[in-house]
Amino acid sequence: MHYFGGLNLRVAILGVGAIGSLFASSLANTDVDLILYSRGSQSAALASTGLILTTIDGDIEHHQPDRWVVSDLEIIEPLYSCADVAIICGKSSSTPALAIAAEILLRPNGIALSVQNGMGHAERLVARLGKHRVLAGCTTHAAMRNGPGEVQWTGRGAIRLASLDDSDLAPDDRRVDDLLNLLDISGLNPEWEFDCAEMLWQKLLINVAINPLAAICGVRNGELLVRPDLHEQALSAMLEAAQVATAEGVDMSFFDCEAELKRVLEATAANRCSMLQDVMAGRITEIDSLCGEVVRRGEELGIPTPLNQQLLTLVKGIEHSTKTG
Structure with a gap:
């Protein structure tokens, strides 16, 4: 033992x-x-x-x-x-x-x-x-x-x-x-x-960049790297969420969103993210605690988060469609 x-x-x-x-x-x-x-x-x-x-x-x-x-x-x-x-x-x-x-x-x-x-x-x-x-x-x-x-x-x-x-x-x-x-x-x-807040926000930024888009489009992570349109959307959602983190007092100055997103996508290119796995299995996703949390905190701080709101709405729509058939 x-x-x-x-x-x-x-x-x-x-x-x-x-x-x-x-x-x-x-x-x-x-x-x-x-x-x-x-x-x-x-x-x-x-x-x-x-x-x-x-x-x-x-x-x-x-x-x-x-x-x-x-x-x-x-x-x-x-x-x-x-x-x-x-x-x-x-x-x-x-x-x-x-x-x-x-x-x-x-x-x-x-x-x-x-x-x-x-x-x-x-x-x-x-x-x-x-x-x-x-x-x-x-x-x-x-x-x-x-x-x-x-x-x-x-x-x-x-x-x-x-x-x-x-x-x-x-x-x-x-x-x-x-x-x-x-x-x-x-x-x-x-x-x-x-720094607990910095740790959680850094992971959240990666998640809001990758998980919703991969789930909506039904693609593995690597597609968000090789397709410029998807990569731009992923990075934009990430940067929008980073504005909320900064407004909460989290120091994001040492976190290079673009470089970190590229690193993670390269390392996980063949992976199906957890949200895509949930969608494929007809399960409830974690979108509320990802983009939903960004939107909620943004509203409290008076910061618009239209990209995260759109991702939230689309994934919730997919959840509803899998329940109703």
């Missing part, structure tokens, strides 16, 4: 989609105890046949179902207050329910880390757990679900973590240090950031 701070660590992963499955597979290669909070066919597969990961190198890893405990929407009492860490990977629309699940599963001094796309998730966790038990995060790892219990790692990246304003959590806190060490030995490449 790996011991962290003198005790064996128990980690709950809440939301076991593509990224949650990747994290579960990576953490399964350590000796920590795992709880996977999932639902539907994915939950059934994790409990009956386990999880199959196709690595970036094309290797196959099969983790047996006895490697973890699977919990569906009804958490059984023996799991109450048992986890040291809850990693929130679920869709933004599930955050209220996942916050309740985290509250049930975590020990009184356990901490939660949100690595969800968009903004506002950590604040919802704080409402349940308190600001001294919540870390904000984002990831540049990329993955794609191939079916229940099957995931493909399509892009190696990092997990960036930060504490919220006025939080006591820091790398010298044993709980945070244990988590950083765990993510490191599992190969997930953790990076501690000292």
Whole structure:
């Protein structure tokens, strides 16, 4: 067993989609105890046949179902207050329910880390757990679900973590240090950031540039690089969102939007972004926590965001069409 701070660590992963499955597979290669909070066919597969990961190198890893405990929407009492860490990977629309699940599963001094796309998730966790038990995060790892219990790692990246304003959590806190060490030995490449707002806005800018357009057009990320019309639209939406970030007091002067967009598109050219995967599967997307959040914050600050509003409207229209047929 790996011991962290003198005790064996128990980690709950809440939301076991593509990224949650990747994290579960990576953490399964350590000796920590795992709880996977999932639902539907994915939950059934994790409990009956386990999880199959196709690595970036094309290797196959099969983790047996006895490697973890699977919990569906009804958490059984023996799991109450048992986890040291809850990693929130679920869709933004599930955050209220996942916050309740985290509250049930975590020990009184356990901490939660949100690595969800968009903004506002950590604040919802704080409402349940308190600001001294919540870390904000984002990831540049990329993955794609191939079916229940099957995931493909399509892009190696990092997990960036930060504490919220006025939080006591820091790398010298044993709980945070244990988590950083765990993510490191599992190969997930953790990076501690000292400016939470800057970290989240930088990831949001990339997401509003790529995800909506790729989902609307039904294209892989690389098309936004090689097609000038799509690239111009992506960059314009990104720059518009950056104006809102600047108005909120976030220093964006060292973040070159055009260069960063080009870098990410080149690195993920063959990927189908998560929003495109959602649209193809007829699922609700995370557009509300991406472009929707830009529009909402822009309205509060009196900054027009017509491009993000248009992307929001179009993706919501696609969501509606997949529901109504």
